[in-house]
Amino acid sequence: MSQTNNNKSYLTVVDNSQAPENFKPTPEMKATWKAVYKQFRNEFGEAIFRSWLKPLSLQACYHGTLEVSVPTRFMKDWIQTNYGPRILEMCTEKDSEISRLEIVVVQKAMPIEDDDDAASHVASPATKANANALAEEVELSSPLDARFKFENFVVGKSNALSHAAALRVVESNNMPFNPLFIYGGVGLGKTHLMHAIAHALREKSPKKTVMYLSAEKFMFQFVKALRAKDTMAFKELFRSVDVLMIDDVQFISGKEATQEEFFHTFNALIDQNKQIIISADRSPNDLQGIDDRLRSRLSWGLVADIQPTTYELRLGILKAKRDMLGVEIPDPVLEFLALKVTSNIRELEGALNRIAAHADVSKDPITLETTQNVLQDLLRSHDRRITIDEIQRRVSEHYNLKISDMHSARRSRNVARPRQVAMYLAKQLTARSLPEIGRKFGGRDHTTVMHAVRKIEELMEGDASFSQDVDVLRRALTG
Ligand code: ADP
Numbered sequence: 460m461s462q463t464n465n466n467k468s469y470l471t472v473v474d475n476s477q478a479p480e481n482f483k484p485t486p487e488m489k490a491t492w493k494a495v496y497k498q499f500r501n502e503f504g505e506a507i508f509r510s511w512l513k514p515l516s517l518q519a520c521y522h523g524t525l526e527v528s529v530p531t532r533f534m535k536d537w538i539q540t541n542y543g544p545r546i547l548e549m550c551t552e553k554d555s556e557i558s559r560l561e562i563v564v565v566q567k568a569m570p571i572e573d574d575d576d577a578a579s580h581v582a583s584p585a586t587k588a589n590a591n592a593l594a595e596e597v598e599l600s601s602p603l604d605a606r607f608k609f610e611n612f613v614v615g616k617s618n619a620l621s622h623a624a625a626l627r628v629v630e631s632n633n634m635p636f637n638p639l640f641i642y643g644g645v646g647l648g649k650t651h652l653m654h655a656i657a658h659a660l661r662e663k664s665p666k667k668t669v670m671y672l673s674a675e676k677f678m679f680q681f682v683k684a685l686r687a688k689d690t691m692a693f694k695e696l697f698r699s700v701d702v703l704m705i706d707d708v709q710f711i712s713g714k715e716a717t718q719e720e721f722f723h724t725f726n727a728l729i730d731q732n733k734q735i736i737i738s739a740d741r742s743p744n745d746l747q748g749i750d751d752r753l754r755s756r757l758s759w760g761l762v763a764d765i766q767p768t769t770y771e772l773r774l775g776i777l778k779a780k781r782d783m784l785g786v787e788i789p790d791p792v793l794e795f796l797a798l799k800v801t802s803n804i805r806e807l808e809g810a811l812n813r814i815a816a817h818a819d820v821s822k823d824p825i826t827l828e829t830t831q832n833v834l835q836d837l838l839r840s841h842d843r844r845i846t847i848d849e850i851q852r853r854v855s856e857h858y859n860l861k862i863s864d865m866h867s868a869r870r871s872r873n874v875a876r877p878r879q880v881a882m883y884l885a886k887q888l889t890a891r892s893l894p895e896i897g898r899k900f901g902g903r904d905h906t907t908v909m910h911a912v913r914k915i916e917e918l919m920e921g922d923a924s925f926s927q928d929v930d931v932l933r934r935a936l937t938g
């Protein structure tokens with residue numbers, strides 16, 4: 460390799476040079492190039508010059524071809540497409556012999572001022588490694604959780620929109636919306652969906668660069684690049700991807716420089732028709748401390764939310780998770796958990812994992828009792844004084860009714876029976892009198908409440924599964 464004979468050791472590893480070995484540029488050629496180079500600022504503007512054209516450097520000249528180098532493949536492609544034709548024109552204006560511009564990737568560009576003969580074009584095994592440096596850096600992309608796939612994502616009312624949007628992005632070939640912005644509270648499945656998209660896109664198009672990372676990591680990389688005075692590489696890296704996915708973008712609110720960089724990356728990618736997928740804990744409109752331009756750009760595509768979970772979704776997730784764990788957990792336990800742990804899915808999973816782990820160690824079968832014991836601390840933190848409103852809410856959820864059914868005059872069995880259950884629980888679990896309870900149930904008479912209580916007691920005695928149902932509800936309410 461070209462360790463040269465003096466202090467000017469230029470590592471000129473050429474990726475794709477077409478130049479025969481000794482077509483070094485003549486002094487005339489160098490002068491021509493210098494003149495063209497000097498015009499770049501005027502011709503393209505300061506920003507483009509600094510971002511792209513500055514490192515261009517003359518390598519060789521042969522048969523009317525001018526060969527110039529850049530440090531990375533991405534820059535090569537970008538310059539070729541966007542500025543190549545004009546640069547060639549500029550060269551031809553100076554020297555009509557020049558009819559072709561060849562851009563090559565050279566690890567370290569050779570400065571044109573230099574007349575050192577020792578620099579030579581030597582292809583070496585190091586070449587590929589250098590050319591691939593960018594690709595390797597794409598490892599920047601955070602690792603994906605293998606469990607966070609579409610097939611493990613349970614769909615319910617609360618996340619249906621975001622799920623459908625995510626699928627569209629994966630299945631469609633013409634970018635139905637850009638960017639896709641997914642938002643929702645903590646632990647509701649944003650990251651799961653983002654990973655699912657990334658997995659699926661990589662499977663579908665292995666050649667595409669799908670970069671997924673948290674906004675925090677994006678910022679970290681940017682700050683690192685600033686410190687190393689190497690924002691060029693940073694820009695290139697992020698602008699060279701096919702799909703950019705940034706999780707938890709609220710993290711960059713208030714961080715101006717990062718926002719600015721993100722904004723430019725964002726624009727560059729959109730201009731190149733690259734897909735962007737963003738998640739945040741709130742909608743673009745509600746993001747605080749974020750530049751208005753960025754805010755508006757974030758809402759250009761589709762903004763899809765993930766709402767708080769419903770009882771059905773929680774139960775569905777628990778059942779799916781039970782199948783995955785392969786542990787025997789009776790349905791009433793899952794129902795109990797679905798009623799009880801409503802904050803988010805992460806906590807719900809945590810609760811299930813804990814009882815499964817406990818059963819594994821103790822070898823005891825999992826029952827409502829063991830569940831309550833094992834999760835005592837968790838459940839206690841959820842404890843409040845039980846209200847009739849809460850009873851009505853839980854009972855409605857459990858029987859898939861509207862809360863208004865608790866107050867309504869409807870008397871069909873599938874509404875009336877749950878309503879009686881709720882009255883029964885109100886009598887059992889609160890200190891309210893029968894008339895008070897009656898009033899809370901659409902102004903019913905106290906005798907109606909009394910009748911309900913008796914009826915439910917009677918049914919519970921005769922019907923084990925009904926009795927268990929009520930038991931689940933009672934425990935869910937009392938912890
Ligand atoms: P977020 O990023 O919104 O805070 P996560 O995506 O990290 O939430 O989800 C928290 C946990 O809940 C993860 O383990 C995830 O797999 C699980 N989860 C979330 N939504 C679902 C769903 N719809 N189906 C199955 N699991 C889910």
Ligand code: MG
Nearest residue numbers: 649650706707
């Ligand atoms: Mg997340």
